[in-house]
Amino acid sequence: MNIMNQKGEHALHAVIVPTPAQGHVNALMNLAQLLAIRGVFVTFVNTEWIHERVVEASKKGKSLVSKDNLELEQQGWRIRFLSIPDGLPPNHGRTSNGAELMVSLQKLGPALEDLLSSAQGKSPSFPPITFIVTDAFMSCTEQVATNMSVPRVIFWPLCAAASVSQCYANFLVSEGFIPVNVSEAKNPEKLIICLPGNIPPLKPTDLLSFYRAQDPSDILFKAFLYESQKQSKGDYILVNTFEELEGKDAVTALSLNGSPALAIGPLFLSNFLEGRDSCSSLWEEEECCLTWLDMQQPGSVIYVSFGSIAVKSEQQLEQVALGLEGSGQPFLWVLRLDIAEGQAAILPEGFEERTKKRALFVRWAPQAKVLAHASVGLFLTHSGWNSTLESMSMGVPVVGFPYFGDQFLNCRFAKEVWKIGLDFEDVDLDDQKVVMKEEVEGVLRRMMSTPEGKKMRDNVLRLKESAAKAVLPGGSSFLNLNTFVKDMTMSKGLQSKNETM
Numbered sequence: 001m002n003i004m005n006q007k008g009e010h011a012l013h014a015v016i017v018p019t020p021a022q023g024h025v026n027a028l029m030n031l032a033q034l035l036a037i038r039g040v041f042v043t044f045v046n047t048e049w050i051h052e053r054v055v056e057a058s059k060k061g062k063s064l065v066s067k068d069n070l071e072l073e074q075q076g077w078r079i080r081f082l083s084i085p086d087g088l089p090p091n092h093g094r095t096s097n098g099a100e101l102m103v104s105l106q107k108l109g110p111a112l113e114d115l116l117s118s119a120q121g122k123s124p125s126f127p128p129i130t131f132i133v134t135d136a137f138m139s140c141t142e143q144v145a146t147n148m149s150v151p152r153v154i155f156w157p158l159c160a161a162a163s164v165s166q167c168y169a170n171f172l173v174s175e176g177f178i179p180v181n182v183s184e185a186k187n188p189e190k191l192i193i194c195l196p197g198n199i200p201p202l203k204p205t206d207l208l209s210f211y212r213a214q215d216p217s218d219i220l221f222k223a224f225l226y227e228s229q230k231q232s233k234g235d236y237i238l239v240n241t242f243e244e245l246e247g248k249d250a251v252t253a254l255s256l257n258g259s260p261a262l263a264i265g266p267l268f269l270s271n272f273l274e275g276r277d278s279c280s281s282l283w284e285e286e287e288c289c290l291t292w293l294d295m296q297q298p299g300s301v302i303y304v305s306f307g308s309i310a311v312k313s314e315q316q317l318e319q320v321a322l323g324l325e326g327s328g329q330p331f332l333w334v335l336r337l338d339i340a341e342g343q344a345a346i347l348p349e350g351f352e353e354r355t356k357k358r359a360l361f362v363r364w365a366p367q368a369k370v371l372a373h374a375s376v377g378l379f380l381t382h383s384g385w386n387s388t389l390e391s392m393s394m395g396v397p398v399v400g401f402p403y404f405g406d407q408f409l410n411c412r413f414a415k416e417v418w419k420i421g422l423d424f425e426d427v428d429l430d431d432q433k434v435v436m437k438e439e440v441e442g443v444l445r446r447m448m449s450t451p452e453g454k455k456m457r458d459n460v461l462r463l464k465e466s467a468a469k470a471v472l473p474g475g476s477s478f479l480n481l482n483t484f485v486k487d488m489t490m491s492k493g494l495q496s497k498n499e500t501m
């Protein structure tokens with residue numbers, strides 16, 4: 001790929017900075033590929049902790065990223081990987097202590113700027129940096145973009161409604177909705193209808209769960225309010241959703257300063273439909289589960305995964321296990337690497353023996369391929385936004401079992417707004433409550449074998465169709481991404497004009 005375009009100008013060069021967590025890295029890696037296909041050079045900056053895991057997972061899998069090959073060169077497009085320390089000691093429990101991680105990330109600006117400046121000088125095969133795409137929760141990029149005089153593009157990895165609620169968090173403080181009073185969540189008069197964007201009315205418990213802390217000096221509470229201030233100041237806004245799902249107004253509401261705001265998702269879907277691997281798993285994907293799925297009846301398997309961060313108590317996992325057993329359906333369950341060692345302890349006695357003819361456990365699955373498999377009929381999920389998007393894009397209904405952050409909103413919207421699934425009663429009011437096996441079994445049976453479940457399957461199949469339309473050539477997200485690249489080209493032109501003035 002030539003660093004000059006046909007007009008003799010430098011090609012575009014995007015720096016992409018994800019929040020260091022699986023869901024965020026996946027979405028932005030998919031964006032990196034879609035930009036690269038459109039002729040943009042990409043520098044992808046992970047924290048060292050994430051980078052080491054991607055390299056390690058790719059050694060065992062078939063991904064193209066390795067320690068010696070830190071550039072992904074495929075079909076003429078160029079993505080370069082750089083990494084930066086996250087400021088925490090190596091043995092820090094990053095995902096279990098999100099507050100310390102977030103505070104540390106907020107201070108990364110100077111190190112990021114140093115890294116990019118030295119990379120600019122060292123690599124003549126990459127043109128000068130033209131813009132930074134920053135995860136909405138990486139406020140440290142603000143000063144870097146200003147100092148480098150390049151546009152700062154804010155990428156929202158959440159659905160538009162959750163993004164709007166976060167973007168307007170300081171306003172919600174002034175309206176008295178934050179801190180969230182969980183006990184008022186059932187009061188119909190407490191619905192939040194003051195947010196812009198024509199988003200459905202929100203319940204207080206739909207807001208990011210970090211705002212439930214009643215003590216405003218809580219570290220996460222403060223950190224998310226701080227991010228909110230920075231999130232309203234982007235030069236361009238991109239959201240991982242599609243207009244047909246959430247409407248244009250919800251996306252436009254994310255621009256408080258008149259900057260363009262566009263929906264470009266589901267980001268993984270066009271790569272998936274066109275057979276491109278996202279190369280961003282933090283753990284090795286156990287492809288063997290696909291062969292197991294081949295042997296199951298169409299639409300019969302319940303896929304169970306609670307994403308990369310959510311941790312359910314042992315007692316809760318035991319009840320989930322017994323509920324799955326009682327459902328009578330085959331199931332594929334992702335028990336993550338970090339907790340899989342304790343697998344014997346969390347699974348009820350005799351459970352593995354009793355279910356061995358219809359159960360498979362893996363540590364990490366090729367999730368999109370699993371959801372696309374004809375044998376999968378239901379997804380029991382923590383309702384992370386990527387999992388929700390992947391499920392609807394593959395036409396698989398969901399049972400939501402949220403844990404934190406935006407998952408409560410995603411879960412409720414799946415049930416009440418998009419009508420593609422169910423959840424468990426009252427989980428959103430008290431996440432300490434254990435959902436018992438009878439309820440787990442009951443909800444799974446309602447989804448798998450009642451007319452109500454069939455209706456939700458029909459609804460999700462309609463969404464599957466509109467998601468594919470959105471990302472394929474001529475679709476809303478496809479065209480929005482083209483518009484974005486064109487606008488970045490223009491803003492580059494404007495910049496060089498300003499420089500010569």
Ligand SMILES: O=c1ccn([C@@H]2O[C@H](COP(=O)(O)OP(=O)(O)O[C@H]3O[C@H](CO)[C@@H](O)[C@H](O)[C@H]3O)[C@@H](O)[C@H]2O)c(=O)[nH]1
Binds near residue numbers: 309364
């Ligand atoms: O066995 C597995 C399990 C998951 N995944 C992938 O991992 C990602 C998980 O993303 P997500 O469903 O969004 O969950 P988290 O990793 O928990 O994501 C965090 O980031 C999301 C985006 O900001 C938020 O919506 C979530 O609430 C937050 O927990 C998805 O792309 C999955 O395909 C796999 O590849 N294999």
